[in-house]
Amino acid sequence: MLTIAGRKFRSRLFGGTGKFASPEVMREALAASGCEMVTVALRRVDLGNPADDIMRVLDRERYLFLPNTSGARDAQEAIRLAHLAQASGGGEWLKLEVTPDPRTLLPDPVETLKATEILVREGFKVLPYINADPILALRLQDAGAAAVMPLGSPIGTNQGILTRFQIAIIIEQARVPVVVDAGLGAPSHAAEAMEMGADAVLVNTAIAVAGDPIRMARAFAMAVEAGRTAYEAGLGTVRRDAAASSPEEGLGFLR
């Protein structure tokens, strides 16, 4: 079972709360996904207010809330948001997002590392959102990150895993769970990440803007399970030349 910072998760699919047509659709989609961890943007929700349009439809017993610092441009802002999350009952879990370019929302590696170092010292369980940079992933683990969340492709693009080569290295070297986040546009992308050995995936846009978000959430849940099962079962190696299914085939003349 997946364990992050001492907490166990049955589902390896994490959800988000952005871009849905309504809070009700969001609630149903999250339920259909079977996820147990949901990220919420601190800019969007008022964590301490039970009447908040998102907070009022989500069951805090059912989901671990992972507040995120979406919108932060540097370490200082992200840290301030983390303090806000904690003060309003968000706990110590934090998805750290430092995205100074509002267009691509790509994460700033320097500020992310800086903020991680400080927040870990303060006792936060930090899950940093990063570009798929293996060295940065190692540096963040050294700094005490509870997991690393490399992107498959820029957020919201539905492009799938364009960073496959680097993600494979990150997974190979990881001492903490690797959660592939951003860019997963289809269940097959999620399955691909899981087959590669990712510990979990986070999917938001692809579910939120699907024609039927609830059915799409179910589709992602199945894909994540299929991908994980395949990984655990041991996938055959991909090879260029044809491999005989019986080892001695074609060599019957040998004595």
Added chain:
Amino acid sequence: MFTVPEFTALQTAIARVREEDVLSALRGDRIGIQGLAALLSPLAEPHLPAMAARAAFLTEQRFGRTIQMYAPVYLSSYCANRCAYCGFSADNTIDRRVLTFAEAEAEAMILHQRGFQHLLLVSGEAPAKVGVDYLEEIARRLRDRFAALSIEVQPLATGEYARLFRAGITSVAVYQETYDREVYKQVHLAGRKADFDHRLDTPARAAAAGMREVGIGALLGLADWRAEGLALGLHLAWLRKHFWRTGLTVSFPRMRPAEGEFKPLKPVAERNLSQMIFALRIFDPDVGLYLSTREEARYRDGMIGLGPTRYSAGSCTAPGGYGLADAGGEQFEVGDSRSLAEVSAAIQAKGFDPVRKDWDAVFQAKGVRQEAA
């Protein structure tokens, strides 16, 4: 510094567009300034449904099924400029007033009670009445009660924008009105605003000061809207390149024939406005697009999901218009007078979420001293 080509050169670029340019812009991913010219051209008009579909796809991909809600607070109707088209022009004999701090707070809190979290603070351009000190004080009084505060006031200096940013202002809107220098001269008769280049450089100053978001726009009805659209695209692209940390938005204030004594020099039809919105969305999938209550309810409802990402509701364009018995004269008459609840219901009916809060005051540092404490 951003320099805009001669307006006639922009018009020529659009006139040179061929049918195949339009088709390739409709197929392309990053259409560039040539593609924008193509989509603004008359040859693109038969493709309006395809443009709408492409714009809707990009808007949903980038912004999801959401529309951000905001409301303006008019602080003052005093203005030192003489602009031929504006209700606040210094020439006009309207009842003028500037809100006291307490009055401004009261107006803002009425909107707060109605459910607004994003406010746009608007004033005429009279620095003696509404200067940086005044705006700074208002921002300090409101910052912790709202998710985000924007301003649409006279152009300021970089240092002044930085002061307002520290006081809690998150974004600045400043419209060029027209990118046609000749028309600009013709309608801006007197005042600081008569300086075309100073105004053109204002969005860059706001961005340089660290503002989260900068909004540009052209007042539609003054000059050829197609060339205005192309100039807006050039301005956007330049700002993106030079201030990559700054979020950008475009507004489409359209003069209505019925409004005031000033008749639009170049009327812009709903079809034209739609084409302009679709073209800019396709050109820049990430730009925030405003569609204010200047437009009628029917049109605003129709445009939900097709490009615009910010809607106002229940707006009043007179200082004190929400709560004061003796409100001043208004800047213009709104086309959509529905309440926040009514506009929200229309947005929900289209399958979109009217988002009231998508920022937080905590993003803005409260000044160095408090930060160190």
